[in-house]
Amino acid sequence: MDITSVAGIVVAIGLILVGQALEGGHVGSILQATAALIVFGGTVGATMVAFPTRDFVRGMRMLKLAFGNPTHDLPALSQRIVEFASVARRDGVLALEGRLPEIDDPFLRKALQFAVDGVDGEVTRSSLETAIDSEFQEQAVGAKVWESMGGYAPTIGILGAVLGLIHVMENLNDPSKLGGGIATAFVATIYGVGSANILFLPIANKLKRKLTLEKERKTLIAEGVLSIQEGLNPRVLEEKLRAFTGEEAPAEPQKKAA
Amino acid sequence: MDITSVAGIVVAIGLILVGQALEGGHVGSILQATAALIVFGGTVGATMVAFPTRDFVRGMRMLKLAFGNPTHDLPALSQRIVEFASVARRDGVLALEGRLPEIDDPFLRKALQFAVDGVDGEVTRSSLETAIDSEFQEQAVGAKVWESMGGYAPTIGILGAVLGLIHVMENLNDPSKLGGGIATAFVATIYGVGSANILFLPIANKLKRKLTLEKERKTLIAEGVLSIQEGLNPRVLEEKLRAFTGEEAPAEPQKKAA
């Protein structure tokens, strides 16, 4: 589970409520079903208009990715690819065929399958790149669903507030209702601004970031497998893949020059 | 019909009105002809200034696309193209000529026509790409018309509100009119913010998304037909087109290696 996703929401909402309580406010005064109905109903409705059904569903499903914890251990992955490169160098690319079933990662298996099948290098590159790009584009739409919700929520919140204020204004002759009425109206603002800034937009951001990391991971796989196909020296490949992980080389340059 | 487009509008407006009613507000108090006149008149007028006639008309016509349900079944389309590739491989590209009349999709027919006519590969590619791009650019302007309306509506709504407030201020000596007057003024805000966020901007977004999907569909057709022209192996073509659909290959990698 993605600790910061859960902890962040707990921290944000928790501290805001604690602050509110310390100030002497009742948590109950910011719980209000009609404001929630207006703000979340309006936001979900607007987002449904804004996206085809398939994208909307995909966006909802991607919550799992936002709160899940996909492995993204690039050094270990590089290590494994370098290992495959050594095998291919020693025993030929076909020797990798026996290793395919043990590979969990479908993209790595698919890429190695191209190499094992002896598909032409250019075709492999173009197929893998198209696959990486089109999957990224498709999934990025799921992140945009959350971004859209984060865009609509505050304005729908303002809509709810103005609706509430109209109601207040109509009862202006009864001053005793004035304060409570305005307070009620403001809750819609809180729901709109709060849900956008604590839930929708941060979730969209985390999804985009995780998709970018996943894209980087697949690009590393593609580069690695293409190098295996080209028969690149495993040690050079190791150096090449290290550039992708954004880490400095270990500090023993003399050894490599030997 | 595009279910989410219709359902989204119903959900958004419905739940907002239900919330308003639960709160004790009258729906009547947010129905006001003059506010509508100011907000929608101003918005449509500003949008007319912002676009040439042809674009404005195109934008209005594209409502059909926003609420329609174009087929976008890429796997079936890929299947069909692979089928054509098999025919072309077996009996030559000219054998496809007899199939042309039965093709409904004008872009697929046009692309295959190039192949049947034996037009040079580079010319075919450049013609198809230019056609895809320039049609996308043209239609994207239609989506921008709605985006512009979504941009102008809230500010014109504020304009209407300020106009209303001026009117209220002039009658400030008559406090009994105060509240109702302000309420009236706020309705313009609601029309501006609401129409932008529940109608105009979401419609613009859905149009842009559908145009992108259509562009992807045409790009797949173009790639497929170009591969047919090049005499690519139908099985390799199938693999290549699968990359465009953003779907993982079915989980039987061993079979293909046979």
Added chain:
Amino acid sequence: MDITSVAGIVVAIGLILVGQALEGGHVGSILQATAALIVFGGTVGATMVAFPTRDFVRGMRMLKLAFGNPTHDLPALSQRIVEFASVARRDGVLALEGRLPEIDDPFLRKALQFAVDGVDGEVTRSSLETAIDSEFQEQAVGAKVWESMGGYAPTIGILGAVLGLIHVMENLNDPSKLGGGIATAFVATIYGVGSANILFLPIANKLKRKLTLEKERKTLIAEGVLSIQEGLNPRVLEEKLRAFTGEEAPAEPQKKAA
């Protein structure tokens, strides 16, 4: 004359004023010289700071383009270029020299002049593309002048409103002046928001769109003339140019295959 430019302004301002009148407001209460002085003086001044003299003047002159109605009949233009291609194919490119004086369009004449002069294809392409790009860039600055005015006007309007409110606050002890004073202050907001959203930003948008269409037109001319220079078959050229107009081919594919 560009009908939608004029009609849009009439519709927007007209309906807003009608709405205002229906509501019982006096049009006179939104006519105020000092607010206009502050808002438009401030906006023009800020825009003068923001652009070199030459760009500012160009922006003002481009009003003619915003309200004018340049011909943009791509199919007729394509037809004419195909005609020239037929002449060049039959009688040689030099045969076009006699046709040059009858051409009104300076860019088409200039491009054909290159062909007639026998300038090298690559030089012609690069010269025409540079000319298209640098003219577009230069003129786009004119559209940006209006966009800037649309950006400054609302904030200068708020400035005017706050200035007015300060004045009101200083007279707070005289409640009879309160309402009217605030009303006056709000007029500056209306001028700022209204001029930006009904005039400046829509005009900037229309200019940008018309410049884009003009750029497309010139690109079509450049492609056409370069194809004439290369001696492309007029029928193939016709097909090629059709892709630029964003129109589907006429529905008789069989004929072309003949």
Added chain:
Amino acid sequence: MDITSVAGIVVAIGLILVGQALEGGHVGSILQATAALIVFGGTVGATMVAFPTRDFVRGMRMLKLAFGNPTHDLPALSQRIVEFASVARRDGVLALEGRLPEIDDPFLRKALQFAVDGVDGEVTRSSLETAIDSEFQEQAVGAKVWESMGGYAPTIGILGAVLGLIHVMENLNDPSKLGGGIATAFVATIYGVGSANILFLPIANKLKRKLTLEKERKTLIAEGVLSIQEGLNPRVLEEKLRAFTGEEAPAEPQKKAA
């Protein structure tokens, strides 16, 4: 001196003050040292945090460019380069060496020096392009300093206003201080919004525009000198450079065809 930079500021501030005076407001009521301290102190401080010292200083120094009037006479420059091309064609590139000392423009001199030194064409091109780009990038940061100040000023202005309002609220029991206090608070808003929209943002825009024009000028020089190196015909060079100036060719096409 850049007339519009000075005139724009005079027009904007002047007309706003005239409007304020006509309205019966005292100019004195918008002169307030503490508001200025808060708004400009906060803005300058935030901008210092936002940029390294060197960039901040560069930004301040670029005020000279914003109000200065650099020559940008592209036709005259083109003329001169064509002249050099004629000399180089007649007497060889080395003949230009004697002309170098009389050239004021350091970039033109540097570029011609490459030609005179007989540096390889590709090296010359890449060196000049890198020099143009990196100088533009560096100077663009100076314009961004002003843009940042334009971004921070309005929000710091709001900060000052809220600070003032807190002060007012604390004295709420003394209504006689209410109006004046609020007026004082609003001055911070005016300083923030006004300085951003009349000074900072327009200055940033003018700087960016002037840098773009300077980049175009240098690109023209680079293209011209590279063509001299290649021994391009001066008449063709003249035509080529004209494309950069965004001007139509003079209307005597027949003469050139002779």
Added chain:
Amino acid sequence: MDITSVAGIVVAIGLILVGQALEGGHVGSILQATAALIVFGGTVGATMVAFPTRDFVRGMRMLKLAFGNPTHDLPALSQRIVEFASVARRDGVLALEGRLPEIDDPFLRKALQFAVDGVDGEVTRSSLETAIDSEFQEQAVGAKVWESMGGYAPTIGILGAVLGLIHVMENLNDPSKLGGGIATAFVATIYGVGSANILFLPIANKLKRKLTLEKERKTLIAEGVLSIQEGLNPRVLEEKLRAFTGEEAPAEPQKKAA
């Protein structure tokens, strides 16, 4: 230490507090623990949701870069690379091996190691470019963490203000609490707007600028080492690297022509 980072914060906060004090406000009235809890708790929480743990931690760590003072002396660096080029020219690239241990900069050492190892030029270029890019991308995420905090803080501040106002409204019948309550509510706005505009956004900007300068520095190293590998003349290399530093050549063009 980065003087402007520290001085900017001191100037901004200092002058705002001085202004506040001059105005007669108590600094104490803007110190409030619950507002801080709400605003900073909410902001940190939202940012935790928005980024994977690793990125969030990286962002926090990069504070050191924002307030540190990395060397960025490009002319001295160019000088050193030219020196290495002279050595390589005179005694061969391998002669640089002995110099490697004395080099502090890990990127320069890594790049020279490639040259010494005799790695192919294209592989070196691609490895260095990938390393520069992926490190820049990774670190830019750290700057984005601060940018996000600058985006969330003002809206969470408004949330806190609205929460406070609700509380005030509920006590509306007790006017004596009114002013102080509103003042309290406004402090959340100040915390949100102030922290975003004086701390978070400027820090994000400085980080991005420093990362860009570091990227330029590494690009200069990469270009220099690649030129050493190609055996470029040290004097030409000096000229080439000068283009990167954005400085004009020293004013003695005649000497070089000799």
